[in-house]
Amino acid sequence: MRNLFLFLWRYNFFISFLLLEVVCGFLIVRNNNFQHASFLNSTNYVASEVNSLVSSVTDYINLRTTNDALARQNAGLKSLIPDVYYIDSALTRIKSDTIFKQQYTFINSRVVNNSVNRRNNYLTLNKGSNQGIKPEMGVISGDGIVGIVKDVSEHYCSVISFLHKDSRVSARIKKNGYIGSMVWGGYDEKEASLRDIAKHVQVAKGDTIVSSSFSSIFPEGILIGIVSEVNPETGDNFQDIKVNLSTQFGTLTYVYIVTNLLKEEQKALEELQKNDR
């Protein structure tokens, strides 16, 4: 026993180093976990206050582009309003005013903190649990998808940006309906790639990529980007498709948090299948 203590004492520097690194590892793993609300994120009081202060200054710099984006979005919304509803066709013959039921609601929010230059980027928004925000809600901007809510505090929430190594968004080629998944390459804030599109599918430069109906997070048909490069000659069965993202991540100021009113229902149903497998 005495030898053990002597050993511990002799290498105390190395052992305390290992101990602290293990704590760090634990924190990193916990932070990657979706469900955990950890204290170690920018939704805590001090960090979010400081970030608000910074963004209140930098917002002025982006005012012009923000105005442009809002104007563009308003024009788009006027023609898009029915897309927010889904058609409940089973009820068509009973009562005509129950055809349209609302599936998605949108809460507008301001970006308090944002980054595009890391491998894993996060945003902080100024809406929190007081406004009904919950983890795993989708976040979109007027131009396209932005990310998924991760942690929530009373007045703020942090969002995993699409520019993150773990983000995958189910996407659809608008003209022919083929489904793939979008991932970010990690180098350029404007460029992502579309995976899992088989070789026989016809894709051309300039095709529109929108969100698919598979995800319970984003509404169907939200713009993601435009195909900028197609390379069918790859080693495997899938094409190499580069997509120009439509969202201007660098100048995001106002975004919308999406609430899917039918999400719980869809999840519960899919959970049954999982148990069966």
Add this chain to the structure above:
Amino acid sequence: MIVKIIQILIRFIFLLAVQVLVLNHIQWSGYINPYVYVFFILMLPIEIPNWLLLLTAFFTGLVIDMFANTGGMHAAACVFTAFARPGVLRLIAPRDGYEPETNLSPQVMGVKWFITYVSILILLHHLVFFYVEVFRFSEFFVTFYKAILNSIITIILIVLGQYLFGRSLKRHERIVG
């Protein structure tokens, strides 16, 4: 002693402010994100006990993690830097060793020594941080390039900063002492 502690605290708050308010918000070319706050760990007094060095580094990292949403990655890199510090100091020690209560600044230790010291530890910190952040081998060389590029920028910022603010600190010391 108390003057020294206050000095360290001021340096901590200053570097934290620079990191959180300015450097974390550089959105330029997607590669540039220097982490100058590590300089705080490098400039801790030479006679600090090892356990305190590790703990200070750990909490410095945690504070940065809170602002940058990196959940423990900065803390891991900082603890590693602190662990390497005594070894590096021994490695590049001047012939007669360090005098007690030496100020680890270029004005005292010489520019060549200072740049060597800062470069080794900043490089270590950035390599650990960027590899922990990416955490996959498929982007090995891109990450390496990123770490080296950012290390160079951080080192340049630190050396410039030391020449901008180091002198005034010295004058302040003269008044106090």
